[in-house]
Amino acid sequence: MLHKLQTEDKLEYNFFPNSTGFVQFRIKAANDAHIALSPAAAEVDPMYEVYIGGWGNSKSIIRKNRTKPEVAEEPTPGILNPNEFRGFWIRWQNRTISVGRENEIPPFLSWTDYEDVNIEYIGVCTGWGASGSWLIEPPRGGPVPSPGQPRPTRSASACWVPASGGQVPPSSFAGGEDNGEPVYVVRAQFGGGLIPGKLVPSHGQCYVPWGGTENPSPEYEVLGSPARAATSPPNALTAGQSEDGEPLYIGRVVHDGALTVGKVQPSHGVCYIPYGGQELSFPDYEILVQ
Template identity: 65%
Template sequence: MGDIELNTEDKLEYTFFPDDSGYVRFKVRASNDAHIALSTTAAECDPMYEIFIGGWANQRSVIRKNRTKPDVAEMPTPNILHPGEFRSFWVRWDNNTISCGCENNSQPFISWTDTEYVPIRYVGVCTGWGATGTWIISKGAPLPGYGAGGGDYSSNTCSSCWVSASGGSVPPHAFVGGKDGSGEPLYVVRCNFEGGLIPGKLVSSHGTAYVPWGGNENSVAEYEVLCEFGGRWVACSEGNIPPNALTAGQSEDGEPLYVGRVMHDGCITIGKVQQSHGCCYIPYGGAEMNFQQYEILVS
């Protein structure tokens, strides 16, 4: 699909276009306050997300929900925009996670995971606070590397989506499944551990993945990261497994294991769902914790 080229005035009035692809790439030339809206309709409404790039005199970027404060995520980004040259960015929304990054960096400079599922159907752009903007929007164009390898998602095991990594490294387009207490994204992984293939979480800053097993939060240096995955989270309980749940591994006894997550202590932590045990286990605070109420990842 061809690029969309447009100019925005100093009005803080969004121009919307349909896009439910889950990602958008764009170039923008502005002195400050390049704003992007993600909405269910072609208008400002609730629920809606906004990403403000280069706000506060081109010093900070934030993510906001429903046009209200406090902002749900904030990051210092001094001089990220330029009035005389185009700067390139991408925005991605999937599995309740909103993220934004620079064109040649697969890691977002800001991201936030919501607990509510919001079906994004429209993207809007605008400028304000003394700035006008020139935009070139690659609507529907895949992110660099996105879809590479022609992964087959027809199977709920999605074996082609797992990428080997180690030492805290995060492959391009890794699937963000949660966040820790500081807001750092947590990625969905699986690890060979004690005879099983166990789903868990990757905390990149720790240089390791963690899996729940044997009552402990176990650190594993080598792991596989779920990448280029377009699934969603479904609320479940007591070992229930919905249709198309992602089969991510198996226990040491050969029982299928699924990817689950739980909100606990201000964190959204990823772990394993084991149907015969009727719960989701998460690795947290050095322990393996179990919860009867959880979300499960489906294709």
């Protein structure tokens, strides 16, 4: 259920628990939508702040510990609007904070810290002459697997952890999101191949694209080592192989408002995703690299 919130022109944060590493929200304000990423439900050190549409709706910044200078800054004239909702996402993972617009993969603001800060709460507020209406997606995630889970398998720097039934092992790689819920990179045996796909934890199973359809599988392996997404294929992570032995890679695309993980088959020149019961192909995509 969405968090619906009105914030006054007070610069006083309203905090919500969120330790998933991702938040998606929509905001209607003239300027200065402020978001705090904090270890506690309060303004503490260390913590981060993201200002969207600050300085008269002319630029956006990332700030650490409420001090200047800003650690990241980008001109964003007119990014907010007092008469319509504008959507954004913020991701914090591997000490990197990224800020992007709704339905856009590349962030418009990003910064990597030397310090590993354990973010447990987000806070929102408005100020500097602006009030705001917020629609904040609730945090979602999957259960932590029980002790005695099978040992992970490794390939180069990748770590594939066996799991089932919607389980999300610790340190799993979230390659996308769907309605605010993290979507994890997985692979599963299907059709005689080892096929990369996606895991939506609340569904209790993974999905792989194969044979023109979206195929569910209750058992899978989750990518569990740090990795990053890029728009070019150097050092692409080999995640599986087709039934003919062709290497398959992990790709992702934005479709129908969701950032969805799938497979890249080089001989086909596209990324396939499992979505809405179908296997969909996209010629433009991001590919996971080591």
